[in-house]
Amino acid sequence: MNIELKSLSGRHPAAASSAPAALQGLDLRLAAGEQIAVIGPSGAGKTTLLHLLACALQPSGGGLTLDARDPWRLSSRDRQRLRGELFLAPQVPPLPPRQRVVTAVLAGRLPRIGLWHALRSLFYPTGIAQADAALARFDLADKLFARVDRLSGGERQRVGLARALLSQARLVLVDEPLSALDPARAHQALATLTQWARDSGATLVATLHDVPLALQHFPRIVGLREGRLVFDLPPGQVTPALLGELYAHEPAPAVAPLDEVPAPPRAVVMHCR
Numbered sequence: 001m002n003i004e005l006k007s008l009s010g011r012h013p014a015a016a017s018s019a020p021a022a023l024q025g026l027d028l029r030l031a032a033g034e035q036i037a038v039i040g041p042s043g044a045g046k047t048t049l050l051h052l053l054a055c056a057l058q059p060s061g062g063g064l065t066l067d068a069r070d071p072w073r074l075s076s077r078d079r080q081r082l083r084g085e086l087f088l089a090p091q092v093p094p095l096p097p098r099q100r101v102v103t104a105v106l107a108g109r110l111p112r113i114g115l116w117h118a119l120r121s122l123f124y125p126t127g128i129a130q131a132d133a134a135l136a137r138f139d140l141a142d143k144l145f146a147r148v149d150r151l152s153g154g155e156r157q158r159v160g161l162a163r164a165l166l167s168q169a170r171l172v173l174v175d176e177p178l179s180a181l182d183p184a185r186a187h188q189a190l191a192t193l194t195q196w197a198r199d200s201g202a203t204l205v206a207t208l209h210d211v212p213l214a215l216q217h218f219p220r221i222v223g224l225r226e227g228r229l230v231f232d233l234p235p236g237q238v239t240p241a242l243l244g245e246l247y248a249h250e251p252a253p254a255v256a257p258l259d260e261v262p263a264p265p266r267a268v269v270m271h272c273r
């Protein structure tokens with residue numbers, strides 16, 4: 001999906017009207033199939049950007065187009081249809097606790113299938129093999145029939161990502177997908193997600209706090225601070241000085257030059273609790 005943001009501004013619906021907009025005058029273009037990581041300190045406006053792209057939040061200024069369509073000029077029915085082409089994976093996936101993992105993963109297809117099919121699939125799930133394959137890509141095949149409330153936080157987060165793989169979305173928005181994952185799992189999850197996006201041709205926008213992983217996995221890095229664009233560069237050009245500016249007043253993440261990025265850590269042995 002092609003995306004164009006023109007002087008885009010947005011604020012959280014609960015923000016005080018006197019508070020500065022969370023996102024201020026952002027210009028950005030993404031071609032179909034591009035992958036970007038959005039980095040920046042807490043409160044920079046990363047989640048707000050994803051919500052604007054997901055058409056979950058209406059811009060307070062400027063505008064955006066998705067494949068040349070302005071979502072807020074469409075009828076509500078057409079906007080809903082457009083939302084069916086997008087997938088937003090929030091930081092904490094909204095998984096009903098008593099649901100089986102298989103049902104939670106298959107719910108990734110919901111915007112694409114009709115209401116009748118959706119209701120029927122709650123009782124007679126179809127596509128179990130697809131769910132199994134998506135879970136296997138995140139090392140979770142053994143959890144297919146587990147209950148969601150019996151999973152660890154990191155496992156839930158990976159179920160949320162497996163869900164994206166079934167969405168057939170043309171734009172996938174992932175909000176800090178690694179917060180509950182150990183280093184080996186985080187690396188594996190990003191490798192899986194970016195490979196899937198390349199194979200399916202989906203545009204991928206991920207917000208990440210782990211800067212070294214963002215630099216390692218994404219061909220384009222967007223730095224946001226206080227709602228404004230600080231840089232939009234390939235990873236090789238994101239210097240420690242730029243990161244220092246981006247994270248001023250916070251400890252800048254330590255990153256090695258790209259050609260010295262260490263090999264991903266070996267898989268860790270997980271102990272049963």
Ligand SMILES: Nc1ncnc2c1ncn2[C@@H]1O[C@H](COP(=O)(O)OP(=O)(O)OP(=O)(O)O)[C@@H](O)[C@H]1O
Pocket residue numbers: 011012014015016019022040041042043044045046047048049
């Ligand atoms: N629930 C809320 N109520 C009021 N204002 C909010 C709320 N959530 C966010 N904001 C405002 O929007 C700004 C941007 O928040 P946003 O969540 O987009 O930042 P972020 O870069 O995703 O931060 P983080 O990395 O901590 O998730 C915040 O600084 C705050 O001013």
